[in-house]
Amino acid sequence: MTALLTIQDYRLDIPTFDGALKVLDGIDLALDQGETLGIVGESGCGKTVLARSILGIGPAKGKRVSGSMTFDSVELDHLDEAGWRRIRGVKISMIFQDPMTYLNPLFTIGRQLSDVVVAHKRAKGERLPSRAEQRKRCHALLDQVQIRDFERVVDSYPHQLSGGMRQRVLIAMALAGEPQLLIADEPTTALDVTIQAQILDLLRDLVDRLGLTVVMISHDVGAIAAIARRVAVMYAGVVVEQGMTNDILTQPRHPYTQGLLAALPDIEGGHQVLESIPGTIPNLIHPPSGCRFHPRCPRATEICTAQKPVARNIGADHVVACHHALD
Amino acid sequence: MISFTFRKVAVLIGTMIGLAALTFLITNVAPGDPARLVAGPDATNDMVETIRVEYGLDRPLIEQFAIYMGDLFTGNLGRSIVSTRPVLDELARYVPATLELVLVAMALGILVGVPFGMLSAVYRDRWLDQITRILSISGVALPAFWFGILLQLFFAVRLEWLPVSGQLSLTALAPEPITHLLLVDTLLRGDFETFREALSHIILPAVVLSFPCLASILRVNRAEMIEVLQSDHVVAARAHGISSTRIVTIYALKNALLPTLAIIGLRFGWMLGSTVLVETVFDWPGIGLYAVSSALASDFKPVIGVTLVIGFMFMVTNTFVDLAYAWIDPRLRSAQ
Numbered sequence: 001m002t003a004l005l006t007i008q009d010y011r012l013d014i015p016t017f018d019g020a021l022k023v024l025d026g027i028d029l030a031l032d033q034g035e036t037l038g039i040v041g042e043s044g045c046g047k048t049v050l051a052r053s054i055l056g057i058g059p060a061k062g063k064r065v066s067g068s069m070t071f072d073s074v075e076l077d078h079l080d081e082a083g084w085r086r087i088r089g090v091k092i093s094m095i096f097q098d099p100m101t102y103l104n105p106l107f108t109i110g111r112q113l114s115d116v117v118v119a120h121k122r123a124k125g126e127r128l129p130s131r132a133e134q135r136k137r138c139h140a141l142l143d144q145v146q147i148r149d150f151e152r153v154v155d156s157y158p159h160q161l162s163g164g165m166r167q168r169v170l171i172a173m174a175l176a177g178e179p180q181l182l183i184a185d186e187p188t189t190a191l192d193v194t195i196q197a198q199i200l201d202l203l204r205d206l207v208d209r210l211g212l213t214v215v216m217i218s219h220d221v222g223a224i225a226a227i228a229r230r231v232a233v234m235y236a237g238v239v240v241e242q243g244m245t246n247d248i249l250t251q252p253r254h255p256y257t258q259g260l261l262a263a264l265p266d267i268e269g270g271h272q273v274l275e276s277i278p279g280t281i282p283n284l285i286h287p288p289s290g291c292r293f294h295p296r297c298p299r300a301t302e303i304c305t306a307q308k309p310v311a312r313n314i315g316a317d318h319v320v321a322c323h324h325a326l327d
Numbered sequence: 328m329i330s331f332t333f334r335k336v337a338v339l340i341g342t343m344i345g346l347a348a349l350t351f352l353i354t355n356v357a358p359g360d361p362a363r364l365v366a367g368p369d370a371t372n373d374m375v376e377t378i379r380v381e382y383g384l385d386r387p388l389i390e391q392f393a394i395y396m397g398d399l400f401t402g403n404l405g406r407s408i409v410s411t412r413p414v415l416d417e418l419a420r421y422v423p424a425t426l427e428l429v430l431v432a433m434a435l436g437i438l439v440g441v442p443f444g445m446l447s448a449v450y451r452d453r454w455l456d457q458i459t460r461i462l463s464i465s466g467v468a469l470p471a472f473w474f475g476i477l478l479q480l481f482f483a484v485r486l487e488w489l490p491v492s493g494q495l496s497l498t499a500l501a502p503e504p505i506t507h508l509l510l511v512d513t514l515l516r517g518d519f520e521t522f523r524e525a526l527s528h529i530i531l532p533a534v535v536l537s538f539p540c541l542a543s544i545l546r547v548n549r550a551e552m553i554e555v556l557q558s559d560h561v562v563a564a565r566a567h568g569i570s571s572t573r574i575v576t577i578y579a580l581k582n583a584l585l586p587t588l589a590i591i592g593l594r595f596g597w598m599l600g601s602t603v604l605v606e607t608v609f610d611w612p613g614i615g616l617y618a619v620s621s622a623l624a625s626d627f628k629p630v631i632g633v634t635l636v637i638g639f640m641f642m643v644t645n646t647f648v649d650l651a652y653a654w655i656d657p658r659l660r661s662a663q
Contacts, residue, residue: 057565060557081571089568096566101559106581106656116567123568157657173567 002073003030004213005054005181010067012049014059019285023049023059025237025292026067028311033180036207036214038228038245040221040260044281046237047217051183054215055092056084072180085123089116093179097186099166103158109169110154113138113176120177141172145202164195168202175206182207184216188223200226221264225249230317233257236282236292239311243318253314253325255297291323299324328660331653339646344396346638350631351395355388364625365408399635405628407621414632417617422636423507424494425606425613429598431510431529432537437591440541444548445583449575451553459545466542471601475535475608482531490528492610499524532609536602540594547590551583558582585656592648596641 010027013020023046031037039047052058054069069076096102104112114134121128139150145168147153158166188196204227207214216227224231225245232242241254252258259277279296282288288295294304303323311321362379379385383394404414447459483491495501502516513522556579564574603615614633621629653659
């Protein structure tokens with residue numbers, strides 16, 4: 001069985017006045033139908049750029065240097081505007097971080113949602129729905145994300161809804177085209193803790209019920225663990241480790257993953273000093289030679305400064321890019 | 328929205344009363360004795376005193392103010408010393424010409440400025456953008472009188488496509504007034520010949536008057552569009568499969584229109600005040616020429632009349648802008 005989404009040796013540069021930012025440095029990922037993949041990493045590690053590149057809405061000045069992205073045997077890198085219209089929202093869809101800024105403040109929820117519905121019908125070449133049909137479809141979509149007071153919400157503007165409600169609306173929009181792949185970019189980060197839990201529950205429920213294939217991006221390991229069966233850890237534009245979420249959380253092999261997990265507060269650990277990874281994420285215009293993590297790595301040796309580690313299999317579905325993974 | 332409208336109208340009325348009070352204050356605080364001014368340099372003291380009593384200038388200030396405001400409400404703006412005609416009648420003759428010119432110029436500014444600002448943002452740094460940017464910079468930089476004469480020389484004298492000046496040619500007959508706006512009246516009366524005549528006369532002055540306004544609308548709209556097109560909700564709309572055309576012309580444009588509206592309101596007032604140069608160059612029988620000739624003749628009442636009318640139109644426009652703001656942006660409506 002071929003994977004639904006394949007990303008191979010994907011490199012992306014963003015030119016700036018001081019030189020090109022090497023944002024993604026040879027990403028390899030594959031995702032099967034029905035799989036749920038989490039991508040974790042610090043802010044600025046390239047998670048969002050990667051996710052948006054899948055939908056062709058990456059940074060405007062970004063330039064693919066090498067590699068490819070293939071979805072359902074469609075080469076995403078060669079699509080034109082019309083080609084994208086048959087993908088966006090219909091086959092691949094996305095939910096976003098801050099539901100306030102990702103909804104247009106000047107249009108009602110109903111208007112924005114039904115515009116999406118109409119756009120999908122057009123993309124699929126189907127008959128355009130009447131106003132009544134649009135409203136019915138909106139009702140069903142909002143119902144799916146457990147919004148019960150449809151009449152109020154549909155005529156509301158984004159600012160009249162709570163953060164949790166807005167995120168539900170965005171999820172409804174993302175599901176409107178019945179996509180095969182859902183990309184969730186930090187879907188809970190901008191929400192209150194209690195709302196986070198509700199949204200995660202809703203997402204998990206939808207994933208199970210609709211059998212969605214999901215890429216979820218977050219710096220919150222807990223949120224990832226709640227949704228994703230597999231996880232990829234990113235550092236400075238590189239996937240440093242990937243495997244089953246359980247394995248990665250219990251037996252991390254890459255020093256960065258180990259540091260990341262050690263930096264999580266433990267609710268049962270009592271009073272303890274929280275660990276942190278020394279140093280900061282590197283400058284991506286002049287990234288460190290060899291392994292991009294070596295300046296911050298406790299296990300770094302000479303080879304790490306000279307050679308970029310190749311991702312290798314160290315167990316059943318556990319891939320690590322580190323020279324000292326088994327030390 | 329209704330209570331918002333009511334409040335805006337209340338503010339409008341209050342501001343108008345304020346403006347009226349201010350004009351009264353200025354004429355009374357300004358140095359010089361108005362009675363002596365009216366009487367002329369050769370008048371005897373007795374004559375000055377007679378005039379003082381006749382104009383009510385001997386009464387207490389507060390009483391004069393009450394009379395002044397009462398007159399304003401009944402539309403009595405006094406008489407011009409030069410023509411001895413009521414100021415209101417003269418304004419009724421000159422204001423529509425200016426208003427028509429300003430409205431046409433404004434329409435030009437919006438109809439060209441908004442779409443080209445939008446296109447300029449979409450095709451940022453491409454040739455279309457470069458051309459519109461050169462145009463918009465020259466629009467702000469070119470002095471109106473020079474640009475006006477240039478257009479006259481080229482389009483009227485050299486090419487003879489358009490008339491040099493005036494509102495109508497001498498042979499044309501203005502229709503019986505309905506709205507006093509020439510273009511509207513000729514259309515309403517079905518007099519298309521005169522309509523074309525009036526239209527060909529208004530093109531050049533309207534272009535000259537609108538150019539700086541058009542330029543600033545274009546610049547603001549371009550800058551706003553560029554910003555909105557990078558905003559999160561545009562990214563989301565693209566991700567959801569909404570077409571680029573729809574995103575630009577509906578989703579982004581509505582957001583970008585808000586700051587553009589503010590500029591439109593400001594520029595409207597600016598145009599009312601700056602028509603005088605254009606009216607002089609094109610011999611347009613408007614309020615600007617009237618104001619200047621009255622001021623030069625120390626003819627106070629018409630100057631106050633013009634001030635009130637321009638202030639009035641400016642405030643009404645800005646009230647409309649405020650209402651349009653609330654109409655476009657639901658956050659403003661519910662914040663009230």
